[in-house]
Amino acid sequence: MINEVRESVLAIVNKNNYGYISPSDFNLFAQQAQLDIFEDYFYAYNNQLVKENIRRSGSGYADLTKGLSEVIDSFSEEAFLTRVLISNNYNLPDDYYLINKVFHYSSLLTSGTNTLNLVNKLVDNTQSFTSSLVPIGSIVVNIDSKSQAFVTAIDSATTLSVSTDLNLAAGKPYQIFSSKNIREVERVTQNKIFYLNNSNLTAPTNSFPAYVLGGATSTTLGNTITIYPVTINGAADIKVQYIRYPRTPQWTYVTLANGEPVFDQSSGTYVDFELPVSDEYGLVNKILEYAGISIREEAVYNFGKTSDDSETQQES
Amino acid sequence: MAYLNGYQYYNNEGENPTNKNWGSYQYVYLNDIVNNFMLMYVGNHELLNNLNRYQVLFHAKRAIQELNYDAFKEIKALELNVPTTLRFILPPDYVNYVRLSVYRNGYLFPLVENIQINSATSYLQDNNSNVLFDQNGNILQAERSIVDQERINGAKKSIYLNANSPYNGKEGWNIGGCWYFDYQIGARFGLNTETANSNPTFRINNKAGVINFSSGMSEELCVLEYVSDGMEGGDDASVSVNKLFEEFVYSYIKYSILNSKFGVQEYIVNRARKDKSALLRNAKIRLSDIHPGRLLMNLRGQDKWLK
Numbered sequence: 351m352i353n354e355v356r357e358s359v360l361a362i363v364n365k366n367n368y369g370y371i372s373p374s375d376f377n378l379f380a381q382q383a384q385l386d387i388f389e390d391y392f393y394a395y396n397n398q399l400v401k402e403n404i405r406r407s408g409s410g411y412a413d414l415t416k417g418l419s420e421v422i423d424s425f426s427e428e429a430f431l432t433r434v435l436i437s438n439n440y441n442l443p444d445d446y447y448l449i450n451k452v453f454h455y456s457s458l459l460t461s462g463t464n465t466l467n468l469v470n471k472l473v474d475n476t477q478s479f480t481s482s483l484v485p486i487g488s489i490v491v492n493i494d495s496k497s498q499a500f501v502t503a504i505d506s507a508t509t510l511s512v513s514t515d516l517n518l519a520a521g522k523p524y525q526i527f528s529s530k531n532i533r534e535v536e537r538v539t540q541n542k543i544f545y546l547n548n549s550n551l552t553a554p555t556n557s558f559p560a561y562v563l564g565g566a567t568s569t570t571l572g573n574t575i576t577i578y579p580v581t582i583n584g585a586a587d588i589k590v591q592y593i594r595y596p597r598t599p600q601w602t603y604v605t606l607a608n609g610e611p612v613f614d615q616s617s618g619t620y621v622d623f624e625l626p627v628s629d630e631y632g633l634v635n636k637i638l639e640y641a642g643i644s645i646r647e648e649a650v651y652n653f654g655k656t657s658d659d660s661e662t663q664q665e666s
Numbered sequence: 667m668a669y670l671n672g673y674q675y676y677n678n679e680g681e682n683p684t685n686k687n688w689g690s691y692q693y694v695y696l697n698d699i700v701n702n703f704m705l706m707y708v709g710n711h712e713l714l715n716n717l718n719r720y721q722v723l724f725h726a727k728r729a730i731q732e733l734n735y736d737a738f739k740e741i742k743a744l745e746l747n748v749p750t751t752l753r754f755i756l757p758p759d760y761v762n763y764v765r766l767s768v769y770r771n772g773y774l775f776p777l778v779e780n781i782q783i784n785s786a787t788s789y790l791q792d793n794n795s796n797v798l799f800d801q802n803g804n805i806l807q808a809e810r811s812i813v814d815q816e817r818i819n820g821a822k823k824s825i826y827l828n829a830n831s832p833y834n835g836k837e838g839w840n841i842g843g844c845w846y847f848d849y850q851i852g853a854r855f856g857l858n859t860e861t862a863n864s865n866p867t868f869r870i871n872n873k874a875g876v877i878n879f880s881s882g883m884s885e886e887l888c889v890l891e892y893v894s895d896g897m898e899g900g901d902d903a904s905v906s907v908n909k910l911f912e913e914f915v916y917s918y919i920k921y922s923i924l925n926s927k928f929g930v931q932e933y934i935v936n937r938a939r940k941d942k943s944a945l946l947r948n949a950k951i952r953l954s955d956i957h958p959g960r961l962l963m964n965l966r967g968q969d970k971w972l973k
Contacts, residue, residue, distance in 0.1 A: 399710045482679075536719045551727045552720045557697055557902035560720070 351623045351630055352380065352601050353613045358634045362653070363641055371641050373601055373611055380599040380623070383636030387629055388425075388447075388596050390662075394418055421626055422593060426450070430496035431575070431588045438583045439565060439574045446592040452535040452575065454559050455587045457528035459484055464518040465508070470499075472510040472524060479504050484526055491586045492516045493523040498589075501526070525586050535559045535577060535588070547578060554578035596624040632658065693906035699726050699915055707920060713934065714923055722919055727897065729918035730907050734896040735761065737911070737950055744890045745769070752818050752884055754877040756870075759894040766868055766877065769887040777888075780867035785878040786811040817881055824880060827864035840882050910952045914945040 356376055363371060371379070395418040401407040402415060425447070431440035442449065460483060466473040472490055481504055488501045490512050499512035518524055538546055538560045546560060547553055554560040559582055565574030577588065602617035614620070623633060635658040642651025670687055673679060678686045703722050708714045734740070741764050744757050767774040788811030790798040798806045810818070823837045826845050838847040866882035877890070898904040907915055921938035924930050 403711060534719075538718070538720070542718075546720060549720075549724075551897075552724045555900075555902045558700070558719065558723055 351627060352599050352621075353615075355380070355623065355630055355633050355637065356601050356613075358630075359637050359641060362634075362638060373603055375641075376601055376637070377599065379637045379640040380601065380633070382640060383633050384596050384599055384623055384625060386636055387625055387632050391418055391422055395422065425593045425596065425624070426591060427594050428589060428591045430491055430498060430586050431590055432496060433583065433585050433588075434565075434574060436583065438577045438580045440577065440588050442563075442573050442575060442590065443592060443594070444573070445594045446590075447595050449537070449563070449575075449590060449592045451591040452537070452561055452577075453589045453591070454533045454535050454556075454577070454582055455489065455527035455531075455584075455589065456533050456556055457531040458584065458587065459488055459526045459528055461523065461525040463521055463523050465520060467517075467519050470512055470515050471505070472512055472516065472518065473508060474524075475508050478507040479510055480507070484510065485528070487529045489527045489529055490516060491525050491527065492518050493525060493586050496586060500529075523585075525584075527587065533557060533559055535561045535582075538562055540564060543578070556582070597621050599623050692908055694909050694912050696723075696726060696730070696902055696905035696907075699907070699912070703916055703919055707916065714920065714927075717923065721923060725919040725922040726915060727905070728922070729915045730905060731895040731897065732918070733907060733911055733914070734893060737946065737953065738893075738896075738908070739953065740893075740896075741891050742894055744892070746888055746890070748879055748883045748886050748888050750818065750884050752879040752881065754868075754879065754888055754890065756875045756877065757890070757892065759897070759899060760892050761895050762893050763870065764891040764893060766891070767889045768865060768883065769889055774889060775865050777865055777868050778863050780869045780880065782869075784813065784817055784867070784869045784880065785871055786813045788812065788814075814878075817878070818884075819881070824867075824882075825863075840880075843882075908953065911949045914942065914949050917942040917945050 359376070360371065395415065398407060398415045398418060407414060427443070429443050431442065433440055460477065462474045462477055464473060465475045484501055484504065486501055486503065489498055490501060490510070491498045495517060497514075497516050499514045499516050501510050502513050503511040505511055516524070533556070536558070540562050543560070543562045552558075556579070559577060559579065561575045561577045563575055564572045565576070566572035575588075577583070582588075598621060600617075600619050600621040602614050602620040603611035604614045604617075605611055623629075625633065635655075638653060639651055639655055639658065642648065642653070670690070675687045675690075676684075678684045700719065700722050703726070704717075704719060706712075708717050708722070742757075742759070746754060748754055766777045766779075768777055769775075788808040790806040790808055792798060800806055819841070823839060826833050826836055826838045826840075826847070828834050833845065833847055836847055838845045840846075866880040866886070868877050868879045868883070870877050879888075896905060896907070917938065921935070921942045924935050924938050
């Protein structure tokens with residue numbers, strides 16, 4: 351989609367010889383435009399819910415909330431978190447926009463180190479895997495990379511088949527968790543955590559754990575969560591489901607002899623827009639706004655702005 | 667909690683304790699209550715929104731506590747030997763007692779509560795009855811008061827009841843199981859029928875967390891029937907409530923949250939309150955076990971021949 355957007359932008363901008371936008375400028379504008387529209391999804395989603403509650407939204411094809419949540423869900427990722435030393439603090443992923451759910455895998459079935467690296471296999475010569483110890487569907491986690499897979503078969507007492515390749519080199523540690531007894535860890539504000547920990551009825555327990563976001567130092571912003579009760583401090587038993595930021599779009603090119611850049615989709619750094627095709631119009635308008643300011647052309651800016659406003663008005 | 671298959675129910679899949687799941691189908695667990703409530707009653711289109719789970723957990727536990735106090739018939743019984751100090755330490759999950767009995771010769775004899783004080787704290791005093799303090803200004807206390815010591819020694823008078831004895835109804839001392847009486851001069855009047863009982867008596871010291879007995883209970887086997895609050899010693903995973911009360915617990919949580927939330931219309935709060943009260947009554951009736959079989963058993967008693 352990124353090439354279509356760029357061509358549209360250039361077509362509008364070049365129509366009256368307003369100016370030329372370099373690939374690096376375009377990539378910057380594209381990133382800003384995508385982030386802007388990405389954030390708008392959350393506001394639009396909220397507006398739509400309010401409308402639903404006052405019966406100003408329909409169902410079926412008129413169910414706009416569904417479409418909005420689908421786009422947001424397409425940015426949903428899951429990851430096991432890395433523990434900060436031996437503590438109840440865990441580092442959050444760098445690319446998270448918002449943390450939706452945090453889970454604690456409370457039933458550790460077994461752990462060990464991989465003996466032999468085979469594709470889609472876990473081999474541990476020190477183990478004696480049985481179906482009662484490791485039922486089918488149990489979750490295997492690579493402690494180092496935090497990648498996960500499900501147990502699909504017990505090949506032998508020392509070998510398991512897993513759903514995806516864990517890239518577990520020989521000598522690397524793993525843990526296997528039960529797919530039952532997964533607890534949601536509840537987000538609690540820093541304001542409340544003290545009272546919660548001192549509450550006789552609602553203090554965090556293994557059944558109802560809680561976390562706070564924080565971990566800032568004098569030089570770095572906080573990007574860790576602290577889990578309560580403090581006894582929850584396993585190396586790889588905290589998993590997070592989060593909405594990540596869209597990846598930075600990169601319009602990549604090869605330069606021909608006459609100096610004109612030509613789109614090159616095969617480049618290793620190529621990244622397309624991650625928003626749906628329906629947002630192409632919005633992306634063009636947003637980029638035109640930025641480009642209009644950049645090349646100091648009021649008409650370009652106004653065109654982008656007006657188109658953008660009318661689209662927003664139509665959607666709200 | 668997921669449904670159990672037969673092997674899981676009867677044998678707990680061979681794991682100890684194998685009887686863990688027996689009768690578990692009668693109950694719904696706290697985890698399930700909180701999970702179901704968050705799923706069904708909290709959301710963008712529900713009455714309740716933007717709630718923290720701990721709020722739901724708090725009110726769910728409060729609902730279970732309230733049910734344990736006055737609706738459940740789940741009475742716990744604890745058997746303990748009463749030591750020579752005549753003191754029975756209350757169990758850790760004790761909230762209130764139902765009945766206290768002494769177990770003798772294969773029978774349980776219910777004990778009556780002594781309405782008079784049978785235990786007291788004693789401050790140390792000098793010859794002039796001045797209270798004594800330590801260097802920090804704290805009052806010095808005796809290990810045992812005279813009242814306690816005499817009760818433990820059996821030196822305190824109590825009433826002897828034995829219809830076949832000439833000393834029936836007279837005050838005496840029970841020391842080591844033997845009764846001693848004053849040399850009788852003249853007549854005796856005014857038996858306190860309220861406290862007269864051949865069995866030992868007790869009085870619960872709630873603050874101290876003990877039951878103090880009269881001297882006759884030394885080395886006797888005591889059975890305490892009591893109610894708890896259902897919190898299972900803080901083990902959230904074990905907290906459960908009978909399924910007959912499940913809907914009440916949801917309505918209790920809903921009402922409690924709506925009642926304390928800002929800006930909720932009064933008619934919505936009232937509707938939730940009525941809902942809660944009606945469901946409590948409904949569940950109490952269900953739990954009262956009024957069913958034809960049991961009524962029939964009682965009615966059969968009307969035709970009993972009396973000699």
